[in-house]
Amino acid sequence: MISDRVADALVIRTALSAEAETIGELHFRARSTYYPDGAPQDDIDWTEAWRGSIERPDVQVLCAVAHGRIVGIASFRTPEGASAETVKLFQFHVDPGRWRAGIGTALHTACVEEWQADGRRTAVLDVHVDNRRAQAFYARQGWVPDPEQPLGDGDHHLCLRYAVDGE
Incomplete structure (x- = not known):
């Protein structure tokens, strides 16, 4: 549930x-929380990666802003080879210092509203197997394990599915 104080100050755009x-810094902070030894060091320039996503015409990037500060982000698009009725949630992060304030729920609701407006029927995502907090959040929002992509031995990501159209 989103608190009245957060709801009054939260803008999603x-x-x-x-x-x-x-956005890249928020992504890294959030991502670091679900790896046992912190986020792996990689050669990805997250600022450039996010700039590229924001500028891609086929990607939608939403941010949740509270009191002038970005506190949540979500990015989604049609996955390669999928029908236009399917959308993939590629990134969804809330600033760890703002967890349990209703920001994720509000951001998720905004995503679903966009998907419905765009005529999407199904949403999919991959969540890291060690990210139990995110898995519980997605379950509360109505996401379920994708029966078409079960978790295999050695897989690092669990595939989830969401019925945008409620079916």
């Missing part, structure tokens, strides 16, 4: 290219 560095 399309991200801007100029915000890529802030």
Whole structure:
């Protein structure tokens, strides 16, 4: 449940290219929480990766802003080879310092509203197997394990599915 204080101050809008560095930093902070030894060091420039996503015409990037500060992000698009009725939630993060304040629920609701407006019927996502907090969040929102992509031995991501159209 979103608190009245957060609801009054929260704005969800399309991200801007100029915000890529802030979004990349939030992404890294959130991602670091579900790896046992912290986020793996990789050669990805998250600022440039987010700028690229924000600027892609086929990607939607939403951000949740509270009191002028980005506190949540979500990115989604039609996955390669899928029908236009399917959308993939590629990234969904809330600033760890703001967990349990209703920001994720509000951001998820905004995503679903966009998907419904775009005529999507199904949403899919991959969640890291060690990210139990996110798995519980998605379950509360109505996401279920994708029967077409069961978790296999050695898999690091669990595939989830959401019925956008409620069926």
